[in-house]
Amino acid sequence: MEEKLKEEKIKITPQRRELIRKLKELEETHPSFNRIYQAVKETQPNVSRSTVHDNLKLLVQRGIIRSFNYKGETRYEMSQNPHVNLAEFNKDIIDIKNEKVNEKLDEIMNILKEEEGIEIKSLLVLVEK
Known part of the structure; x- marks a missing residue:
């Protein structure tokens, strides 16, 4: 850094x-x-x-x-890479490190760019468990 x-x-x-x-x-x-x-x-x-x-x-x-x-x-x-954060009640927020999930995030970004004309600067997904 x-x-x-x-x-x-x-x-x-x-x-x-x-x-x-x-x-x-x-x-x-x-x-x-x-x-x-x-x-x-x-x-x-x-x-x-x-x-x-x-x-x-x-x-x-x-x-x-x-x-x-x-x-x-x-x-x-x-x-800075697109990924999913998992938040559990009263615990730390952790990164989900799953290649299939990351591939889907890339797909979402491509769809938004190609079909909606949105240039993605950053993608942050937060999931609560």
Whole structure:
């Protein structure tokens, strides 16, 4: 991810480096802002909520990570590829890694492009169990 920051000409500060490290650690859970902030604060005790928020916002704006809302909470994920997220009550949100499902998502994107003229920038599917 640091390479993407360099490509985007974003300075790599100690706080950004730690934020990236925590995002990678928490990647499988689709962490909320609060969870990310608490994780960064463990190693960067002087980091402010606004610094973490502004850096997450920058990473989303530049397409390095993406965010989505679930039950009133902003969640973050690193995967930019179309996939299905599975949410279970009071558990983490996880990625469904199934090749058949991914093929169907590709089909949906192609149909939307070819038949509806919609150029898909990002596809996020969230399923609750």
